[in-house]
Each structure stands twice: as structure tokens, then as C-alpha cells.
Amino acid sequence: MDHQHSCHHHAACIRLVPIFNHLEDGQMDEIAKSAKTMDLKKGEMLFHAGDEDDTLYIVNRGKIRVYRLSDTGKEQLVRFLNPGDFTGEWALFHPGEVHENYAEAVVNTSVCLIKQTDLQKHMVEHPQIALKIISEMSERLRDSEKQTMQVAIEKVESRIISFLADCVEKDAGESPIITLPMAKKDLASYLGTTPESISRKFTELEKRGLIEQLPRRQIKINDLDELLLYAD
Incomplete structure (x- = not known):
């Protein structure tokens, strides 16, 4: 895994995401300063189930496959993350949690990372960020419930x-x-x-x-x- 720290790179990443791109340019630039970048090669893992869940991950380019494993080891796809998509939002409201899923790069992928503590400060300054994240969480919860019901019934x-x-x-x-x-x-x-x-x-x-x-x-x-x- 390679790490880069280009402010321009981070700013472009922040502008991709609906939870941030409604803010003014100066506000997005401020958030970008707290971001870091991780580059993953195809097949590399962004995180594993059981890893500490304390980061918001934003896909800048490439594609991430999020999946879970059943008790028998059977894999079930949860979602794909494309540029502008994000994961890790649950930890923002539940500190100390661990990941329940696995996330793997489908192709060479660049991801922006913002730590939970940094993002919480931004949410205090810009409450609309929290509302956007809650809206996205609600959508995902609805999709997850629908998926579970379909598979079961x-x-x-x-x-x-x-x-x-x-x-x-x-x-x-x-x-x-x-x-x-x-x-x-x-x-x-x-x-x-x-x-x-x-x-x-x-x-x-x-x-x-x-x-x-x-x-x-x-x-x-x-x-x-x-x-x-x-x-x-």
C-alpha cells in the first residue's frame, strides 16, 4: 500500500462526495486538510472484519467490493463502492466499534481517509454534514433489510x-x-x-x-x- 499526502488530491476527493460537496469551497478545503490517501492494488484489502472501525473511507478512483462471511464461510456481497462512494460512517456515531464486513479493491484504487475524531469536529462546525450522513445510513439500512428479506423469503x-x-x-x-x-x-x-x-x-x-x-x-x-x- 502506498500513501500520498497531496492537498490538491484530497480536495478533489472531498468534492466527489455528496456529504461534503454542498459546502463552500473554503469549507471543503478545510476538511481536505485532515484527509490522508491510501492507494490499494487490485486484490488488496482496505479492512477486514474485526478491524477497528474509526475512519471514513471515500473512494477517489477505482472500485471497492464490500462483503460479509457467514458462519460457514460463505461470502455474500454487500455493495460496491465507486468513486464518490464512502464507507465507515457507522463509526461516527458508535465509537469503539469494529468492522463487520470485509472491503477489497477490485482494481487499483485510491481511497481518502478521514479519522473519526477529525470528522466529528467538522460535523460540529457544519451540522448539515451529519444530516447527509444520516440520510445515507438510512438508505443503506433500508437496502440491507430488503436484501435480507429477499434472501430469506x-x-x-x-x-x-x-x-x-x-x-x-x-x-x-x-x-x-x-x-x-x-x-x-x-x-x-x-x-x-x-x-x-x-x-x-x-x-x-x-x-x-x-x-x-x-x-x-x-x-x-x-x-x-x-x-x-x-x-x-
Whole structure:
């Protein structure tokens, strides 16, 4: 792992993040002064489960895969972090916590780090930062609860259709084309199934005329309402 300390680099990183980029330039520059940079090579770990959780990590470039391991050692994908995404926000409100997940660089990645104590000072000066972070935490909690419920209750087919529907942007029409945000093997991990099952279900949906698989992870949904009805 390489460490750099470029103020310009940190300022650019801070400007990527919705929890900061609503502030004035001078305020973001002030936050950038308390940031550090970590460069990870593909496959290197940002943190492990059990490590102290006392830092906010912001992806500046690259991609981070966050996942958990079950008691049996089975891996389940939690989320991907792309440039502008962050993790570690839980520790801001729960000092002394440890990470429950693992975070691994999918490609060569640059991450900005802000220590919990430094960020807490910034939140006192700019309370809107805390509100933005709480909003993001609420979204993630909702997504996590939905993921847990789907894996526990729904059939694989229903999980896939629900995921595809969530990828559709507002006002995209009844025959939208979506881009899967991850490879099918990662989608399988996220939905708690196998890559083989994912491929089989996609093929079945395509044979029924509900979707069309296009190059570059694109999926055309021929009729969104019909697809959702099929899930029921």
C-alpha cells in the first residue's frame, strides 16, 4: 500500500462526495486538510472484519467490493463502492466499534481517509454534514433489510426481477434498457444464490420474452409491468 499526502488530491476527493460537496469551497478545503490517501492494488484489502472501525473511507478512483462471511464461510456481497462512494460512517456515531464486513479493491484504487475524531469536529462546525450522513445510513439500512428479506423469503426468480426493477430509472418508459451494476457472479453473491442459477433464470426470462440480454451487461426489459406481474 502506498500513501500520498497531496492537498490538491484530497480536495478533489472531498468534492466527489455528496456529504461534503454542498459546502463552500473554503469549507471543503478545510476538511481536505485532515484527509490522508491510501492507494490499494487490485486484490488488496482496505479492512477486514474485526478491524477497528474509526475512519471514513471515500473512494477517489477505482472500485471497492464490500462483503460479509457467514458462519460457514460463505461470502455474500454487500455493495460496491465507486468513486464518490464512502464507507465507515457507522463509526461516527458508535465509537469503539469494529468492522463487520470485509472491503477489497477490485482494481487499483485510491481511497481518502478521514479519522473519526477529525470528522466529528467538522460535523460540529457544519451540522448539515451529519444530516447527509444520516440520510445515507438510512438508505443503506433500508437496502440491507430488503436484501435480507429477499434472501430469506423470496424465490431466486423474484429476487432477480426485483433487482432488475430497482435498476430502472424514473421516467424510463415501459421498455427500458438497464445496465447491470455488477457481473452476474457478483449479482449471484448479492442475491444469495449461485452464478449458474442466475444464468439459468436470465435465460428463462429471455425465452418467455420478458427480457433481452444485450452486450456490455445491458438488459432490455420488454414490458416492465408484465415482468413485475410474472414475479408475483
